[in-house]
Amino acid sequence: MDSDDHEEIPVGRRLVRAQAGGGESLAERLASQFYRLTWRTPLHALRLRGRYPLKLLAVPDDPVAGEPSTGLAILRGELTWRGESVECGRADFGSESISPGFANYLQRFQWLRDLAAAGPRAQVAPVAEMLTRRWLSNHADRVSEPAWRPDLWGWRILFWATHAPLILSSTDLVYRSAVLNGLARGARHLDRSADRAPIGLQRIAAWAGIVAAGLLITGGGPRRTFGEAGLARAINTGFSADGGLVCRTPGGQLDAVMLLAMLSRVYDARRIELPAFLASALNLSVPPLLGVTLGDGGLSSWQGCLPIEASQVEAIIAATGVRTRPQRQARDWGYQRAAAGQTVVVMDAAPPPDRRVARGGCASTLAFELSDGAHRLIVNCGGANAAGAFISTGLANGLRTTAAHSTLILADSNSTAIHADGTLGRGVSEIALERQENEGSSRIEASHDGYARRFGLIHKRTLLLSGDGRELRGDDVLLPSKAKQKPMTSAFAIRFHLAPGIEATPTADGMGALLRIERGALWQFRCRGGTLSIEESLWIDGEARPHNTVQLVVSGEASPGGASVGWALRRAG
Numbered sequence: 001m002d003s004d005d006h007e008e009i010p011v012g013r014r015l016v017r018a019q020a021g022g023g024e025s026l027a028e029r030l031a032s033q034f035y036r037l038t039w040r041t042p043l044h045a046l047r048l049r050g051r052y053p054l055k056l057l058a059v060p061d062d063p064v065a066g067e068p069s070t071g072l073a074i075l076r077g078e079l080t081w082r083g084e085s086v087e088c089g090r091a092d093f094g095s096e097s098i099s100p101g102f103a104n105y106l107q108r109f110q111w112l113r114d115l116a117a118a119g120p121r122a123q124v125a126p127v128a129e130m131l132t133r134r135w136l137s138n139h140a141d142r143v144s145e146p147a148w149r150p151d152l153w154g155w156r157i158l159f160w161a162t163h164a165p166l167i168l169s170s171t172d173l174v175y176r177s178a179v180l181n182g183l184a185r186g187a188r189h190l191d192r193s194a195d196r197a198p199i200g201l202q203r204i205a206a207w208a209g210i211v212a213a214g215l216l217i218t219g220g221g222p223r224r225t226f227g228e229a230g231l232a233r234a235i236n237t238g239f240s241a242d243g244g245l246v247c248r249t250p251g252g253q254l255d256a257v258m259l260l261a262m263l264s265r266v267y268d269a270r271r272i273e274l275p276a277f278l279a280s281a282l283n284l285s286v287p288p289l290l291g292v293t294l295g296d297g298g299l300s301s302w303q304g305c306l307p308i309e310a311s312q313v314e315a316i317i318a319a320t321g322v323r324t325r326p327q328r329q330a331r332d333w334g335y336q337r338a339a340a341g342q343t344v345v346v347m348d349a350a351p352p353p354d355r356r357v358a359r360g361g362c363a364s365t366l367a368f369e370l371s372d373g374a375h376r377l378i379v380n381c382g383g384a385n386a387a388g389a390f391i392s393t394g395l396a397n398g399l400r401t402t403a404a405h406s407t408l409i410l411a412d413s414n415s416t417a418i419h420a421d422g423t424l425g426r427g428v429s430e431i432a433l434e435r436q437e438n439e440g441s442s443r444i445e446a447s448h449d450g451y452a453r454r455f456g457l458i459h460k461r462t463l464l465l466s467g468d469g470r471e472l473r474g475d476d477v478l479l480p481s482k483a484k485q486k487p488m489t490s491a492f493a494i495r496f497h498l499a500p501g502i503e504a505t506p507t508a509d510g511m512g513a514l515l516r517i518e519r520g521a522l523w524q525f526r527c528r529g530g531t532l533s534i535e536e537s538l539w540i541d542g543e544a545r546p547h548n549t550v551q552l553v554v555s556g557e558a559s560p561g562g563a564s565v566g567w568a569l570r571r572a573g
Contacts, residue, residue, distance in 0.1 A: 017351070017430050047192060048143070048185045052177060056216045058269035062113055062162045063261045063319030071118025074111060075127060081105045082544045083389030088131060092138045094147060099388035107146055108155035109135075112163040121165055128166035132179060140182045143189065150193045151202035153186040154209030158262050161216050187213035187223065194230055200238045200247050200357045201256050207231035208263045215266050232277045243284035244333025247358040248350070249385070250292045251305040254316055257285050261319040282320050289317070291327035291337045292346055295371035298542065300346045301382025302335070303353065304360040304400065309542045329435060336435065338442040341469025342373040343571075348405075349446045351428040352416050360385045360400060363414040365428045365448045366461045367405035370472060372571065375520040376499035380405045383540025390545045397422070399540070406497050408459050408476050410558070411490040415450030415459070426453065440467040449481065456480060456487035457558060470571040478562040487560040494530065494565055496552040497537045504534050504550050513552055515569075522572040529565035530556035 070080060079086045081102045093106050105111060111131075115124050139147035146152060160167060160183055168176055187210060194206035207230040214224030238246060238256075245252050260282050267274045292300050297310025328337040334350025347368040352361045362384055370378040383391055384399035391399075400418055402409045409415070416427025428450035436443040447460035457478045464473040476494050480487045498504060501518035511532060515523040537551035554565055 048188050050184060050188060051219075053180045053184050053217045055180070055218075056161060056164055056168075057218060057220075058216060058266075059164045060162050060216075060262070060265040060269040062116070063265050064113065064258060064315050066113035066115070066117035068114070068117045070111070070114035071116065071124070074115050074131075075118055075124065079106065079111060079131075081388075082386070088127065091131060091134055093135050094138060099386075101386065101388060103146055104152065107149075107152045109159040109163075110155070112159050112166060116163055116166060121169065125166045125169045128163070129170050129175070132167045133175065136178050136182055140178065140185070148186075148189060149202075150190055150197040150206035150209075152205075153190055154194075154205035154207070154212075155259070157183060157186060157190075157209040157212050158259070158266070161212060161266065162262065183213065184217060187217065191223070191226070194234075198357060199234075200245055201252050201259075203234040204231065204238050204256060205259055207234045208259055212263060212266045215270050215272070228275055228277075235277065235281050239281065239285065240330075240332035242288060242327065242330045242332045243281075243286075244288040244330050244335070246353060247303065248334055248353040248361075249303040249305050249358065250289065250299040250301075251308060251385070253285065253289045253292075254299065254308060254313060257282070257289055257320060258316045260285065261316065264320075283322055283324070286317055286320055286322040287324050287327035288330045288333050288335070289313070290324065291330055292335055293326065293344075294346065294369060294376060295342065295344045296374040296376065300369045301380045301540070302346075302348060302364060303358065303362050304383065304385030304396075306383055306386055306540060306542050306544060307376075307379075331433065336433075336444050336446075338444065338463070338465045339469070340442065340465055340467055343465065343469030343472070344371045345369070345463060345465055345472060347444060347446070347463060348407075349433050349444070350431060351448070352424055355424045360396070360422065361416075361424045362400045362405065363402040363416040363418060363424075363427065363450075364405040364407065365402075365415050365431070365450060366446055366459060367407035368463065369406065370569070372517065372521055372523070375501075375517045377502060377515065377517065377523060378406050378569075379497050379499045379539055381497060381538055381540060383544055383546075386540060386544035388544055390543075391540065395546075403493075403495060404497075406495055408461070408478075408492055408494045410451045410455055410457065410459070410478070410492050412493075413451070413454065415448065438467075441465060447479075449483075451478075452481035452483040453485055455490050456483055456485040456560070457490070457562060472569045474567045474569075476565045476567075478558045478564075480560065480562055487562070489560060490558050492530075492556055492558050492563065494554040494567075496525070496554075497539065498550050498552065500539055500541075500547040500549050502549070504552065506532070506534060524570045524572055525552060525567065526570075527554050527565060527567040529563065530554040 073080045077088045084102045190210045197203040197206040210227035214220035214227050294300050299308045301307050336347040336349045338345045348364045381399050381404040387393050387396040402414045417425030419425050428448045430449050432447045434445045442465045445462045447458050451457045458481045460477045462475040503516040505514045512526040533553045535553050537549050538546045539549050
């Protein structure tokens with residue numbers, strides 16, 4: 001099925017360790033807070049002063065088409081996003097009681113893309129101007145969060161420039177000057193604040209804004225040079241060696257690829273060759289993104305990510321111009337992919353991301369998702385970062401737990417602790433990983449130490465996908481660890497969350513289940529070494545809406561000597 005079938009997979013055992021460090025120290029948090037307070041000082045106001053640009057040197061194309069239905073809603077007077085809405089006439093881009101995701105969508109001005117897709121310029125430009133005026137009125141002269149957050153300014157510069165025909169078509173010279181001056185002030189703000197943004201996508205976005213401003217504002221040569229150097233550093237620290245974002249979130253990876261594609265269009269508009277480090281970043285970041293897609297082309301659900309549908313993923317990848325294969329072994333980013341026949345398996349084979357670089361990290365180590373052609377079969381619940389209209393904060397926190405993922409949970413405890421303040425605590429620090437490829441199968445063996453300190457046990461999972469993709473065999477083993485903690489008797493549960501539309505029927509002997517895909521194939525599940533039950537579950541779709549579904553649960557008790565459960569999924573017919 002996949003075009004990556006002949007990719008050479010390095011063999012051998014490897015240790016994958018959690019990133020050193022933890023959350024921000026108290027000193028770091030205080031320093032960051034103090035810096036944000038300086039935004040309101042006369043000194044910072046002086047730093048934002050400078051020449052007013054009279055025009056942009058070029059208008060880059062938007063490489064990604066917007067969503068017409070969302071744009072039509074804006075024309076009707078409503079800004080909408082995943083079930084949330086704000087009346088255009090009341091939008092102040094700051095004080096509304098909206099989710100962080102919706103706030104980012106508004107503050108980025110990403111809605112300009114959707115508005116542009118809703119009709120001809122003459123029809124949509126007045127609405128774009130009205131909303132831009134509202135932002136300027138509320139935030140242009142008041143430097144504060146979230147509007148002046150560095151990453152949001154980076155995105156805003158890109159969207160303002162790309163959709164300049166919508167927001168700068170007015171004959172009102174005062175308004176046009178305000179927009180251009182706002183853009184210039186935002187760039188000056190970024191000059192001093194980009195490196196203050198968190199490592200990863202936020203810092204990359206901030207520096208991308210500096211580069212774009214350097215290319216599009218008269219006299220921007222020095223800023224461009226400064227920005228490219230900063231962006232190169234941000235990319236080096238924000239991406240792992242195999243091209244995945246350090247936050248380990250597929251949705252963040254998609255945003256990063258889109259950001260780099262948009263920035264490449266700025267170079268195209270100026271007829272300037274794309275710097276080698278940017279071309280390399282694009283080429284390096286696409287394969288891992290493809291590597292976490294399932295058979296339907298959409299993203300699998302990891303680290304709070306939604307299962308973003310194939311059309312969005314395909315559009316953004318097409319915008320890069322990069323033609324490549326899915327990455328099957330992203331050891332540094334932490335995902336393993338096996339594909340044969342119509343079956344795709346994606347496994348989380350790394351510790352959770354460092355809490356300094358990820359919001360809402362999940363305790364999902366050794367979980368997997370599986371698809372049969374365009375049908376998802378085994379999934380994670382997903383959506384931990386999608387609190388909003390459909391998902392409460394409490395539910396979002398629950399979606400971060402080990403129990404919300406298709407893996408083993410011991411003593412009803414997360415493999416990595418999730419604190420009440422949302423930060424990740426102690427748990428998985430090291431993974432032993434081994435992969436083997438034979439003509440007839442793909443074998444992934446991984447173990448983690450998330451339960452060693454508390455329970456004295458190591459969780460080892462082996463997945464074996466047959467060469468024709470019709471069978472996935474698994475072994476989940478609990479082994480005594482070499483930690484000082486003496487192993488104790490503990491209950492375990494191995495969860496297999498099923499996608500919506502999967503009908504699960506237990507077999508007569510209670511050791512298996514028939515899994516019927518709606519308008520699809522029949523799969524057989526068998527297990528040994530535990531007791532099988534079918535329980536309620538849920539799955540979060542690409543629009544952050546929960547769907548009731550079910551899960552297979554294999555439960556048992558691990559003695560101090562450990563436990564072993566074998567299971568298999570076979571495609572019938």
